[in-house]
Amino acid sequence: MPTVLPLATPRFLTDEQGNTLYAVLPIEEYNHLINIAKYYQQDDDNLTAEDLRKIAAAREQAKQGCRYQQ
DSSP: OOOOOOOOOOEEEEOTTOOEEEEEOOHHHHHHHHHHHHHHHHHHHTOOHHHHHHHHHHHHHHHTTOOOOO
16 A cells, blocks of 8 residues: 655645646656555455445445345
């Protein structure tokens, strides 16, 4: 799992009206965010239809206060 990176003070580029157009961040922070996105995307790619069905069933049972059973 990705580790925590202390955040830098955010900087923004704006247009003439002051509307924020872009966020500017240090390359280290950018790379860290990209790695986190890739990490979670990999997990999603590995889930099968059966895994998703089990997750949905477990969530529904949790809402009802039941313990999940396979």
